[in-house]
Amino acid sequence: MKTTAITRRLSDLGGAKWGLHFRAQELAAQGRDIVQLTIGEPDSPPPAALIDAAADAMRAGRTAYSKGEGEDGLRDALAQRYAARIGRAVTPAQVMCFPGTQTALYAVLMGVAEAGCEVLVGDPMYATYEGVVRASGADMVPVPLHADNGFRLNARDLAARITPRSRAILLNTPHNPTGAVLTRADLQAIGQVALDHDLWIISDEVYDELIHDDSEFVSPLSLPELADRTIVVSSISKSHAAPGFRSGWCIGPEAFTAALLPLSETMLFGNQPFIADMTELAIRQGSEVAPAMRTRFAARARTLADRLDNESPLRVLPPSAGMFAMINVAATGMDGETYAHHLLEHAGVAVMPGASFGATLTDWVRLALTAPDDDIARACDRMVAHANSLMAQPA
The missing domain is CATH 3.40.640.10 (Type I PLP-dependent aspartate aminotransferase-like (Major domain))
Structure with a gap:
């Protein structure tokens, strides 16, 4: 049976770019301790x-x-x-x-x-x-x-x-x-x-x-x-x-x-x-939840930058808004896609490869700031240790 031109135009825009997110869910279902920071949704319920x-x-x-x-x-x-x-x-x-x-x-x-x-x-x-x-x-x-x-x-x-x-x-x-x-x-x-x-x-x-x-x-x-x-x-x-x-x-x-x-x-x-x-x-x-969300997201971004910039070769670009932070991983010698998969498999932290969002983010990953503070802290601990272990490996 034939389908229309619009279905063909959209046929290669499926879920492949979210492959790492699905892999993280699979590992979590197997019992692995995964800090999942791939998908961003508000961290508050809707107002009652x-x-x-x-x-x-x-x-x-x-x-x-x-x-x-x-x-x-x-x-x-x-x-x-x-x-x-x-x-x-x-x-x-x-x-x-x-x-x-x-x-x-x-x-x-x-x-x-x-x-x-x-x-x-x-x-x-x-x-x-x-x-x-x-x-x-x-x-x-x-x-x-x-x-x-x-x-x-x-x-x-x-x-x-x-x-x-x-x-x-x-x-x-x-x-x-x-x-x-x-x-x-x-x-x-x-x-x-x-x-x-x-x-x-x-x-x-x-x-x-x-x-x-x-x-x-x-x-x-x-x-x-x-x-x-x-x-x-x-x-x-x-x-x-x-x-x-x-x-x-x-x-x-x-x-x-x-x-x-x-x-x-x-x-x-x-x-x-x-x-x-x-x-x-x-x-x-007006929104009763937005002020607290933006305060939390900004604070988590500052925590991320303070930890990663000062304790590892990773570099954080502090966001001016929203619920994500971008991290440059070029110093590890890996591109963002390779780094994100290595981080997931070896350190149990799931972040999105930057290339999932465009060609200019080859050396970057995106981290969601919507997880609880304790999860952000655990992710920082693991990312610092993981990045420093990469740098310690012989060329």
Whole structure:
């Protein structure tokens, strides 16, 4: 039986890049003591008030069909939230609700790109970006992000890869996997490239409430000159420790959301009203769990850097946001893939090879900061001993 072109475009984007994670689970199931730091999920449960709100809404009969663009109360809450953030009006007509950021990204990419187009994406990148670009029929153009620039997208590197086929720039700020946060100056320079070449800017901002220490978050939506070409996607998955609720949205120009509505209706025929009610409460009240999460993640990153930088040849790039830290392993003489597998098998610590997220992270691994402090401490002990044992071996 034949399948369609989209299935062929996505056929090589399976779970191979998560092979080390699956191997760690296999070893743990065999009884090995494995510190698992591969996958990042919020280390708090969703606030009880959100669970109660969803349950109360279901009991109140909020289980019927919903509007394709989302429930009015939630869209109004999101419009008010973004207007307060950027300092100018945002209307509910600019808001569309989706089951999570991933679905929002898929719909938005289907709305701005198609076969014959190119979408520029920073490399490294979140694991699903290549899939949502390819699904649209467009080609993904990786733009290297460099460690000496803090893994922030450089406008000159971006401009060098523009072609007549370029249609959109997909940003992720704060960034997964590196924790980089684009500055206002970065966004102004990137925005000028978009203006010069009439490109869309899609900004994935799902980590916007997990900014560490003194870092500052700026959205391209806050720059007036970019407002008519910027589409923001986000959700409550990270900010409210609620990934399983699958509640996200996009914010864009009214003409864009109006054009996207038939696609959304074709995909989803509306969202769940009881989830919308719960999300509206989350947006209007703010997050009671994000402040403590960002404090914990920043503290764990500092612990990691203090231990590994001072006691081993490994070097940590402190994240400015999010729930991961990047570690350069080049001094061990191994690339990140080899190192990660050796660390797992010989020291019982599971981290993700950097190359799983892009070609520019060959010498890096990603470590999740979502494990308890004791696990982070145990991982540091093992990684220090493991790296120093590697250095002690004869060449």
